[in-house]
Amino acid sequence: MAPKVLVSDKLSETAVQIFRDRGIDVDFLPDVGKDKDKLAEIIGNYDGLAIRSATKVTPTILKHADRLKVIGRAGIGTDNVDKDAASKKGVIVMNTPFGNMITTAEHAIAMMFAVARQIPEASASTHAGKWEKSRFMGVELTGKTLGVIGAGNIGGIVCERARALKMKVLAYDPFLSDEKAARMGVEKVELDDLLSRADFITLHVPLTDQTRNILSREALEKTRKGVRIVNCARGGLVDEEALADLLKSGHVAGAAFDVFSVEPATDNPLFDLPNVVCTPHLGAATTEAQENVALQVAEQMSDYLLTGAVTNALNMPSVTAEEARVMGPWVKLAGHLGSFIGQMTDEPIKAINILYDGAAAEMNLDALNCSVVAGIMKKSNPDVNLVSAPVVAKERGIQISTTSQDKSGAFEGYIKVTVVTEVRERSIAGTVFTDGKPRFIQIKGINIDAEVGANMLYTTNEDVPGIIGTLGQTMGENGVNIANFTLGRAKAGGEAIALLYVDEPVPAPVIEKLCGTGMFRQIKPLAFDVA
Structure with a gap:
């Protein structure tokens, strides 16, 4: 379904046509921005909102904006947009700082x-x-x-x-x-x-x-x-x-x-x-400037809704269309790494430390950071996204640090995420292979090579015979098909891990049977958004 944009202020017809030419469904209602009740009534139908200064985007308006992804202000000033409320809602706020x-x-x-x-x-x-x-x-x-x-x-x-x-x-x-x-x-x-x-x-x-x-x-x-x-x-x-x-x-x-x-x-x-x-706020009031900012905001919003490119955002790092294309698999990887740790961590998180190596260190790290943090936060707040995640983390007092380094190992680049709580540190690393698929390459310092699936099962155990057989037999007897099976260990006879990619969520009774064997220290079903 094509994205849908509401233009609630007086933008030029040329700007409105840009949305249409880009394949975006647009409603041009230039007076609705002055009617806060009407705007609140209809805003839930739109993915984007293009405004000037007449539309006031308040927390009340945003409360009804369940589909909204981006607000574009044709002009510099965004005093008429509650940016904190928009960030918490996960809505990008863009302006056009150069048009006027x-x-x-x-x-x-x-x-x-x-x-x-x-x-x-x-x-x-x-x-x-x-x-x-x-x-x-x-x-x-x-x-x-x-x-x-x-x-x-x-x-x-x-x-x-x-x-x-x-x-x-x-x-x-x-x-x-x-x-x-x-x-x-x-x-x-x-x-x-x-x-x-x-x-x-x-x-x-x-x-x-x-x-x-x-x-x-x-x-x-x-x-x-x-x-x-x-x-x-x-x-x-x-x-x-x-x-x-x-x-x-x-x-x-x-x-x-x-x-x-x-x-x-x-x-x-x-x-x-x-x-x-x-004069009555005429600074940007020339024919050329009004047209420029209107065209610019239409292009920026279209780019974001269609390609994920972020330009002139006030509450999220900017990402060019080319960056969005190249970084796409790495953004997904960053989210998966965060999601793994988020699902594994029950106690409050004090700090998130992110290491970028090689090719990953040369990318837009601010955007990757947002993806990691969003992945971590989703366990407690499923509606969080790249925009709102840093706000949520800040509200919880979580310290976020980033380190980058030159290529240091067998991979062209990788990302390692470590979270610190009152009782432990937990880390996971991953990379993107040449096929564009994210992979987990290290958990708890143990090297692995695991494809990321929608449904997975993570176990830890002592490195003893029988683990593979027990997992395979239990899954088979209960109709759970294993798509991929990855093992790793710190040393012979030491701590070992298994990561299973399964076709469907592992039912609770199957988890209970595995726990009943007494062979596993930890068993954790995991879910990832791989769409």
Whole structure:
């Protein structure tokens, strides 16, 4: 059955057609996103949800989204999506961070010109029949110092444009390296230094717990007299009450805001103040940008639903279509390894340690980690998946560590998973053969070669004669067919294991008969999703 997508906001017809051309069943209902009750009623019918900013994806909506696999936001901001709730539900949240970069950066530059030359007020005055040349004395941008808070994708473009305007650019960004700052031609500084030196300050960071009110009253009071503040990023980054006070006092010479702490902004402390330019969240509002992000989100969602490729996800590692194809068998292996340990472990898990060797170490380890953790978590939470598993593990306080190494043995690559509990460590390793089939190659340090089947039986015992006969005879007498039988031992007469691949689940009475022989230390039926 073809995946089904709901478009609940106004996306272009071209974007909707992309879904159809890719073989995806799509319902284009551009007004349903504003009706939370209707959205909750129908969301359970869809595998994907394509939105802009009007649709609010709340925990209540997600509660009804039993089929939903991916939410695609045509644009950068995902404030209207409860990402924690989506992750717990196992739903990927994607955005389109590059489709409107140029547009938003250009708007910031335009706002900077507007506040520097008081263009909106001068225009209104002239329209009113006045000719107030002396009233609207502006300042040049050339030679001024611009402080850029956040030098990522959009901030980086603003830096480039500002340098072309012959401005000196200071950049505050904890993730900006000295080398990249040098390549950009900007001076990397701390926030207090930027505040004290900048003639203009523009913000280009997301709204997070760390960035909320980054320009607080205290920070604004550290700015140099006559500074002009531009915010085309997110409402909530600036204390608007404090900024209004400093505008009234004359400490801040002007401000240009495209975003506000409460939107739609029908009332705000900045309104009606002189030399404050306000626009209604127009940063991404150009014909080109709206089309670009709509097309991009349609392509991204289609790729994921049809091939498993993950692009621009906010709650899962990105995986290209090529990676998804090559890594497919390894992702399955990682899940099987996790599932084996998860089914074998009854006590709480403290840590998960994952070793990648050879070819496996060269792959997308974040995605493989998610598959391992999902496999482990499925025993206690059958609905967990690659998205929700890391969230569940974190909630339980499980520490996850990853190690990679060059090829060290007979296999081109392998994955080894070890879990640590209060009472023991348990490990299993596996690889993918050239036929693309995952194999278990080591359990508890004992080498084996076992194909993975939907139904398996794992036993441990002392290495003594009669084990194979007992297992075979008991299974045969009870109508359980063995597809594959793998043995391994630590040493002659030492600990030994058997792993049987059987055609159907081993019935409980058969397990009881094997236990009654007294020959086995442990007998455990296992199930794997090999589809």
